[in-house]
Amino acid sequence: MKERSHSLVSFSTYLNKGFALRRHAAQMSDARTDPEISPASVFLALLHAFVFRLPSFQQLDAELGHSYLQHWIGAERPFRDDTLRYSLCGFDLQPLERMLVDLNRRLKRSKAFDPGRVQGHLVAALDGIEVLSSFSRHCENCLERRVTRKDAAGRKVEETQYYHRAVGCQMIHSPVKSFLALEWLRPGEGEETAALRLLSRLPRLYGSRFFDILLLDALYAQSPVLDLLQQTGWQAVISLKQNSRDLYQSAVGLFAHRTPDATFTEQRGHKTYRVQLWDTGDSEALPFTLDNPEPVRVVRSEEVLERHQYRQGKLTTTETDQEWLWITALPAQAFPAAVVRRLGHDRWKNENNGWMVLSQHWAFKHGFLHACRHRPQRTNPSGERELVPNQGLPAVALILLIAFNLCSAFVLRHSKLARRDHLTAIAVAAQLHRCISKAPPSLRAPT
Ligand SMILES: [Zn+2]
Numbered sequence: 001m002k003e004r005s006h007s008l009v010s011f012s013t014y015l016n017k018g019f020a021l022r023r024h025a026a027q028m029s030d031a032r033t034d035p036e037i038s039p040a041s042v043f044l045a046l047l048h049a050f051v052f053r054l055p056s057f058q059q060l061d062a063e064l065g066h067s068y069l070q071h072w073i074g075a076e077r078p079f080r081d082d083t084l085r086y087s088l089c090g091f092d093l094q095p096l097e098r099m100l101v102d103l104n105r106r107l108k109r110s111k112a113f114d115p116g117r118v119q120g121h122l123v124a125a126l127d128g129i130e131v132l133s134s135f136s137r138h139c140e141n142c143l144e145r146r147v148t149r150k151d152a153a154g155r156k157v158e159e160t161q162y163y164h165r166a167v168g169c170q171m172i173h174s175p176v177k178s179f180l181a182l183e184w185l186r187p188g189e190g191e192e193t194a195a196l197r198l199l200s201r202l203p204r205l206y207g208s209r210f211f212d213i214l215l216l217d218a219l220y221a222q223s224p225v226l227d228l229l230q231q232t233g234w235q236a237v238i239s240l241k242q243n244s245r246d247l248y249q250s251a252v253g254l255f256a257h258r259t260p261d262a263t264f265t266e267q268r269g270h271k272t273y274r275v276q277l278w279d280t281g282d283s284e285a286l287p288f289t290l291d292n293p294e295p296v297r298v299v300r301s302e303e304v305l306e307r308h309q310y311r312q313g314k315l316t317t318t319e320t321d322q323e324w325l326w327i328t329a330l331p332a333q334a335f336p337a338a339v340v341r342r343l344g345h346d347r348w349k350n351e352n353n354g355w356m357v358l359s360q361h362w363a364f365k366h367g368f369l370h371a372c373r374h375r376p377q378r379t380n381p382s383g384e385r386e387l388v389p390n391q392g393l394p395a396v397a398l399i400l401l402i403a404f405n406l407c408s409a410f411v412l413r414h415s416k417l418a419r420r421d422h423l424t425a426i427a428v429a430a431q432l433h434r435c436i437s438k439a440p441p442s443l444r445a446p447t
Contacts (some may be wrong), residue, residue, distance in 0.1 A: 011410060014410055015410075018106065018110075018409075019102075020102070024095065024099040025040040025043055025044055025074075026040055027095040027098070027099075028040050028043045028091070028092070028095050028096070029091075029092040029095065030042070030087045030088070030091045030092060031089075031092075031376040031378065031388040032086065032087060032090065033376075035087065036077075037075055037079045037087070038074065039087060039091070040074060041073045041074050041075040042083070042088065043399065044072065044073035044074065045060060045064065045069075045073050045075075045084065046060075046084065046088070046396065046399045047399055048060070048063075048072070048073065050399065050400050050403035050404070051403050051406070051407055057081045057084065060081065060084070061080055064079060064080075065078050082374070085369060085374055085392070086376065088369055088391070088392050089369060089372050089374065089375035089388070089390050089391065090375050090376045090388040090391060091391050091392070091395035093391055093395060093398060096395060096399065096402070097398060099402055100180075100181070100401055100402055100405070101180075101181075101205050101206060103405055104171075104210075104405065107176060107178055107405070108210065112176045112178075112409055112412075113171055113174045113176065113178075113211075115174050116173040116175065118173055118343060119339060121211075121212040121213050121235075122173060122174075122210075122211040122212050122213070123171070123173035123212070123213045123214075123215060124169055124170060124171050124172065124180065124211040124213070124214055125169070125170055125172045125215040125346075125347050126168070126169050126195055126198070126214060126215070126216050126220065127167070127170065127217075127347075128165060128166070128167050128168075128191050128195075128219075129165065129166055129168060129355040129358075130163055130164070130165045131163075131164045131165065131393070131397070132163060132164055132370055132393075133163035133164075134162050134163070134370070134371075135147075135160070135161055135162070137371040138371055139162075139370060139371040140187075140389075140390070141164070141184070141186070141390070142163065142164065142371075143162070143163050143164065143165060143187055143188075144161070144162055144163075144187070145161055145163070146159070146160060146161075147160075147161040164185075164370075164393060165184075165185045165191065165194075166182050166183060166184045166194070166397070167182070167183050167185070167191060167194045167195045168180075168181065168182045168183075168198075168354075168355060168401075169181050169202060170354045170355075171211065172215070172346060172347070172354075173346070175412050176412050177408060178405045178408065178409070179354060179401040179404060179405060180202065180206065180210070181198060181201065181202060181205060182198075182394075182397055182398065182401065183198035183201065184393075184394060192219060192220060192224075192225070195219075195220055195225070196224055196228060199225070199228050199229075199232070200228060202232075203232050208232040208233055208234065209233075211234070213236065213237065213343065214234050214235070214236045215236070215237050215343060215344070215347040216236055216237070216238045216347075217239050218238070218240060218241035218244070221238045221239070221241075221327065223288070223289065223291070223292040225238075226294065226296075235329060235330050236328060236329070237326050237327075237330070237340055237343045237347075238326060238328070239324070239344060240298065240325040240326060240327050241325075244289070246289060247287070247289065247298070247327070248325065250287075251280070251286060251298040251300060251325060252300070254280065254286070255278035255300050258278070260277055261277055261278055261279045261281075261337055262275075262276075262277040262279075262337055263275065263276050263277070270307060270308050270309060271305060271307055272305075272306040272308070273304070273305055273306075274303065274304040274306070275303050275338075275341070276301070276302045277300070277301050277337040277341060278299070278300045278301075278302075278337075279297070279298075279300075279332065279336075279340075280297050280298045280299075281297065281332040282332050285297050286298055296327040296328070296329065297327065297330070298325060298326070298327055299327075299328065299337045299340045299341060300323070300324070300325045301322075301323070301325075301341050302321075302322075303321070303322040303323075303324070304320070304321055304322075305321075305322055306318070306319050307320075324345075326340055326341070326343075326344040354404070357404075358400065369393055369395075370393060372392055373387065375387050375388055375392075376388050
């Protein structure tokens with residue numbers, strides 16, 4: 001008989017056999033003493049919520065009434081979302097990060113990252129993402145900024161806005177676009193500081209050969225980043241904007257009086273790009289800055305984007321001029337300007353921006369656990385009782401990345417149905433979820 005829909009058993013087996021889910025779950029720990037509901041059950045419950053895209057934690061609360069789910073997460077009784085909160089606020093991040101790393105290593109070993117290699121190379125990108133913002137609720141890890149907004153009477157008022165921001169690293173060349181790691185900005189620091197911390201942590205987590213090329217935006221066109229890249233041996237393609245003034249101007253000056261090194265037209269859906277490329281190649285590489293005269297190769301693209309659209313029954317064409325510059329140390333022979341341009345653009349493609357996917361389809365922007373004061377206490381060195389540091393947001397984010405990676409891998413590599421019927425990840429999740437709802441709910445014990 002043909003496989004008609006996804007069974008939860010096959011998904012569960014996939015997670016246990018392929019990714020040692022149970023073994024990792026058993027490693028989870030939190031700050032509670034002698035809890036009745038284990039950290040493993042809390043982790044599995046939240047993983048369940050993310051995998052099946054439950055719209056709220058109240059929904060998870062309701063599903064915890066199913067004996068099926070209790071059995072799957074290894075809990076002897078149902079529990080409420082306050083147990084989840086209390087556990088997650090003091091969750092130990094290390095076992096979560098170890099699981100994320102192990103999962104990615106397994107994906108690499110099973111050749112999940114082989115399709116889509118660029119000239120045989122594996123490509124990752126660094127991106128910043130803002131996770132939540134609030135004018136009222138804030139915690140000790142919040143970042144702050146002054147924002148002007150209108151009050152109820154329409155008057156402009158300036159207020160302090162609190163928010164959280166992180167820099168993440170994601171594989172982007174292959175259909176399985178796995179997240180590798182996440183680094184949170186600390187109060188008062190800039191994104192490049194967190195990025196440098198992430199870049200120095202990545203080789204420790206994965207080894208420096210886990211990927212070959214890193215795509216970075218103009219914010220990271222800075223000497224400390226270039227130095228670090230040189231140490232680790234990663235190649236990079238970095239956008240160049242006018243904030244790197246000297247280099248930008250010398251490149252534009254150099255290219256101004258010569259014909260393009262390549263000219264071509266590219267068709268993508270209803271868009272046509274007419275592209276002209278200039279390239280310093282390796283021989284004419286320009287000094288990065290006055291202080292750091294390390295020569296870098298610069299590629300410049302002048303593009304006319306034509307959009308063909310039907311408006312009121314008539315085909316109309318609109319044209320936009322675009323200019324792009326990138327710096328790289330990739331050798332010109334193996335990576336001609338057109339390949340550097342493609343890599344540069346890959347970073348901006350919507351389907352390559354997993355963070356956007358997370359905030360649109362995975363409810364990554366909710367403020368769950370933010371500024372939560374319901375958390376375990378510990379005794380500090382001076383003998384006083386204090387709340388443990390709030391790990392809620394980073395813990396939830398890591399569990400979300402684990403769920404996202406596992407689901408993308410399952411859907412793209414192991415689900416015959418997704419391939420045969422072109423099912424989306426959301427449709428597969430819905431199918432799997434229906435298997436659970438078929439199980440009768442057990443009666444909830446009175447609380
Ligand atoms: Zn906060």
